[in-house]
Every structure is written in structure tokens, then in C-alpha cells.
Amino acid sequence: MSSGKHLNGIHVNHSKNTAGQAIIPMTLPEKVYIPMSQHIGAPCQPIVAVGDHVKVGQKIGDNEAPVCAPIHSSVSGDVVAISKAMSQMGRVDTIIEIVPDGKQEIAETVVPPVVTDKASFIKAVRESGVVGLGGATFPMSVKFNVREPAKVDTFIVNAAECEPFITVDHQNMLTHGQEIVDGVRAVLKWLNVERAFIGIETNKPDAIAKMKELTKDDSNITIAELRQVYPQGAERVIIYETTGRHLLAGKLPADVGCIVSNVTSVLKMQQFLATGMPLVSKSMTVDGNCVANPQNVDVPIGTPLCDVIEFCGGTTKEVKKIVLGGPMMGRAIPKDEYGVIKGNSAILCFDETFATQHEASACISCGKCVRGCPMNLMPCKLAKAWEQQNIDMLREYHVTTCMECGCCGYSCPARKQLNFEIKLAKQWVMTEDRKAADKAKAEAEAAKAKAEAEKEGGNK
């Protein structure tokens, strides 16, 4: 039960098999496939052409739309094709294919940016190409450019890494702790934010000790030790656990005075500020019970997933399921030929025992899903309403508040796909709400037009 001090959650086996393993840089693949949509927002437009020679860190895609992050080449080599193909997100995307020349020459544009004020800082963050690297992929510069800056008093660095298996954030804190702290200081300084929290789950005591040591002279940076309860890293949960503020569904963290960034995003941002090298590679955990040598690797963006698996010794058993990201919220993909994108934090390969779907049986109203829900929803009721296609009940039980963390589906003893049903129900309600809003708007406009017409008629 919710104690009032903490939000509900569940205990998941951490499976942090790669903890303590250094992040190994991966060898160059034969070809990289860089999709133009690697973030939430408008996809980039290619700014290179087939036949162009590109260098590491050179910008190859951008878009002037307000919500966008530019994309840079991860290799030096020749652009051999710009094609339309399915990306790992399941959408048709523009993909720039580059064959590396092996020299990894660095682009002339890679020079440390000059930051003198908030505007130039946000511009630099945009040029770094950094997005929410925990998996949400929201452009960092947009996140920093809040509408009412005076209301923001807290910067939260999300280093909970609450998903099982993934250990790259942990590893980055151990090896790049100083850069992370420098990044936090830069954010506090340029955005004029009072204080920062670095939220770390207590299953990483070495990272907590290290970050505490590095911030011992910063009175405005607090290391928040988070409980080992999934999902501490969910935005709404980490905001509550560090500041005690409730972020309501549909609101942005800035509405409660917070900006939340993943720890590796902060690191990559800082590396750009220091060196001018934008985000061209992604550190990720390769694990799962099929991988020969589970390890942490630093992968050039666009590297085919199958090459990354091969680099980790390939697979030992027949792979039945590949999950990108953690097992709680990650996506299962139909094949592994896609290029790595910025939001990928893990590749997990599972055999039949993990992949086989359990047959769902009847709900026994045990209430485990209710006790596990950080938002205090009643997932079993929502699933029932979805099965009965009862939209009123879905609204009554506030389906749109669900953040899809998966606690309900994990804990259900009847093996019902609660998370999936609620996702579908949520989309349904949101679509209907949008339709209703559009209709109301159209009607209001029609009524207004009619009234005006009548008024004009009356004048005549």
C-alpha cells in the first residue's frame, strides 16, 4: 500500500549481469543505417546527398521545426544511399546509409561551442543532438527551453536505471562522474536553477559513493538515494520521490518546477560542451539469456543491431525475442537488421522460455495490480472496461493517467496482458476525446458564423 511517502511499485529481479563491466567501444560495422527520426518531434531532413563524403560528427540531418534534434554522422565515409525503409520504431523513415572508410576522421565543425548566456547554452545543447537517452528521446534543448523559466527551481538527473539488465548509466557514473557533475553545474548555471538532485537507486552503492564524493562541495546538488522499487526512474515517480511534488497526467515537469534529464544525456551534453563532439555513439547493454558474452558496448549510431549482437559473441541459443530497452518498457522487434538509434539503451536477446506468451486466465481480483500501480490506478478494472468496450468506465477510472510502466502486467498472477489492454484503451479514449474536442470546436465556429450571418442579415 502507498505509505504516503512513496509511490507504489514492484520488486523486479534486477538481473544486472553486466554491472561492473566497462563500456567497450565497438568496432566499425561495414555500413551504418542512420534513420532521420530518432527523437520525439519532427523527423530530420537529410542535408547530405548520395556520393557525399562525411566525417565523424558532421551534421547530416536537421529540421527547423520547434521540436527536433539534429543528427550527426557516426563514421567517416561515403553516403551510398538515402532510402525510405522501415525503422526499428515500426514506421517508414528516411534512412541515410554510409559506408565507413575506417579512418574515422573528425569533422572540422567539431569545436567546443562558445557559451555565454542561456540562449547560447540552449543553442549548444540543440547542436549536440542529445535527446532523452533513457529511451524517451525528447530533445534536450526543448526540455531546457521552458515557457516559464522563473517557475523552475529543480533539475533532476535521472540515474535510477530501474529497468532490469541495463547497466550503462551505472557504468557512465563510475567512469565519467566528473563530466556528469560538470554537466549538472552547467545546467544549474545557465538555466539559473537553484538546486539539483541526482537520483540513484540504492542497488548502485559504488555510484552513489562516487557521486557523493564528487559533489561534496556543491551545496545545491543532492544525491537522492532511491528505493529499489521499480519504476523509480519513471518521470512522475522520480519527481515525487525527490521533491514530493505530484506531476499530473498531461502536464510537463516544468509545470511543477522541475526539469528531468537522464544521466547519460547530461554526460553527452557535457562532452559536447567540452569538445564539440555531438552525440554519435550510444552506450548500451547487450544481455539476455541467448547472448554469448553479455557486456556494455559503445556503438556508433546506425550500426545494425545484428552486428552489435555479433560483436558480443553472437548468440548461443535460438533467439525468439529481441527487446530494445529494458524488459519492463522496452519494445520487442520483429528482426534485428535495423540501425541503432539514440534512444536504445539495451539489446536483450531471449530464447523460447522468455519469449513464449503465457495464456491468460480469468482475473481473480487479487489486487496485486492495484497495489503495484505507482499512479494508484485499478488496472484490473481498466482491463475489464476495455474488454467490455465501456468507454465511460475507462474515463471514470482515469485510464489516461496510466504511464505504461508495466507493473500491473508484471504482477498479474492470471497472466493477463493488463499493460497492453490499458495501452489500447488509453489510445481509444484519447482519440475519442480529440474527436469530441474537434467536433465541439467546429460546432462553436459554425454557431459563431451563423450568429454573425444573422447579425449581418439583421443589419440589412
Place this chain on the structure above:
Amino acid sequence: MSTKHTNLIVSSSPHVCDPVDTKTIMRAVVIALVPAFAVSCSVFGITALSMVAVCVAACVLFEAACRKLLNRPQTIGDWSAVVTGVILAFNLPSTLPYWMAVIGCFAALVLVKQLFGGLGQNFANPAIVGRIVLFIAFATPMTNWEITPRMSSVIREAAGADAVTGATPLGLLNKGIEVPVNDMAIGFINGSLGEISAVALLLGGIYLIYRKVITWEIPVAFLATVAVLAVLMGQNPLFHLCAGGAMLGAFFMATDYVTSPMTGKGKLIFGIGCGIMTMLIRQFGSYPEGVSFAILLMNILTPHIDNWTKTKLNGVQNGGAK
């Protein structure tokens, strides 16, 4: 060129699940009932074993037959019918003819459970309705409490030297005779097969709470209410906790997921309601014991309690209150 993996299984997250499923939960309940069963065997002998066997077999067969006739997927593998069988047997006197017990199983499994749609759909606890049907249909055999040499001397003396059956501690209380609490706690008393040993049932209940199969709210609220009301009525609270079906009801029947509220607050209300009804029936009703009626009544109130105790939402203004 790297090995490519295609035709992978795609499904919605989460991709891992808690190893505990319905079957594990039901099996844990059966395990938790073992100590009470052992005491029952020691007090009543082989009858305890055969009654449990008959009820379990009947329940499983009725479940299998129903699912087959109704053309629904077979569900005997979830162990829920076994649990119902054991609990119903625990609610019957050792002297009850087996054919009557089978009728109770029919009422429980077919009428209450399967005709309402099977596991998860029943509005009341099947074992309780099974017991109540038998209690009303066969009042005399259902209150024929066998006396064995292991039982408390107070009970044996009250029944008379040669008596093979006699009143239970709750029946004797109405006559002003109080059976020593330590005899009742261990289970050296007459009564339904599985309800006699408070200590064994408590042990099983603690196991269920430890395994997180049940939460503490219902049993604690139920038993605490019984104890408090006993004190208010000027009686020995320990006596009332150990007597009749209080322990069996509080830990194993009132906690049935399907027919009890889902939230902690709802469970507390449910438990308190069970305790109040039990004591009212014990004190003022024409039956000496009221646990099963109390639980049945609260089962019927459960959907309302669930409505009254909706969770306060974290992601909505004012917790979603209108």
C-alpha cells in the same frame, strides 16, 4: 556479415513477469492448510482424510464436467477447485454422510462458481455457500459434532459419559459452560473438521501473509473486531477467537480474492464487517455460530465496498475525486 535474426516474437511490454501465478497462489493456500489438516487427522482419525479426499475429488470432477459441458477451456489445472474442496471439507462435521458432502460440493462448484462464469466471476465464496446449503438442507447431520477421546474433558463431561456426539464450545457457552482456552487453541475440541485448531490455522495464515498470498488487513480487522466485541460483551476474547470458524474464516475464507475488496481500506471495512456480524449472530442469533453467514453477507457487499474505497489517484487533480 553478421547472423540476422528474423521472425522474432513481438509482443507488448512488459517482457518479464512475476513467477507467481494463479496456480502457485492456490497451491500455497493448500500448503497453508496442512497444519490444520494434521491436527484434524490426529483428533478425528481417518475420517478427516476421507472427507477431504471426497470433497476434493467431487469439486475437481464437478469443475471438469462443467467446463466440458459449457464448452469452455479446462481450468482444473489452476488448483482452485482443490482449494474449494479442502475448505468445504474443513467446514463439515466428521459424521456427515459423504453423499451430503457431495451435494455441498455441487452447490459450491456448479451453482456458485461455474454457473456464474468460473473462477473470478463468483459473487460469493463457493465453499461458504456449499456449507450454508448443507446447513439449511441437513440441519441435524450438519450439527452432529463427534466426540473423540482426544477432546477436552469439559466437552466430554458435558456431553455425558457414553455420548458419541455433543455440543461445541460455542453451544456450551450458551449453557454457561466455558471450555478452557488452551484446549481450544490446540484443537482438542469438537466442531467442523478443519476449524478446531486455532494455532494450526494461525500458523497457516502467517505463512500466507509471509508468502504475500494474502495481506494482513482482513484477518487482523476480522479477529480484532471479534476480540473487541467479546470484551465489550463481557466475555473472554481468546475464547471467541479460538471458537467456531473464526480462525478458518478470517485467514482462509474471508480472504478469498474474488469475493473480498481489493484495496487496503476496503479490506479493513470488510474484515470489521465480518467481525461484527459474527459476534452479533453468536450473541443474539438463533445459531451458535455465525462466521459463514457473516462472510457471505460481506461477500455480497464487496462490489459496493470496492466502489466506496476507490484508490486516490496520484496523477489526477484531487486524486480523481469528483
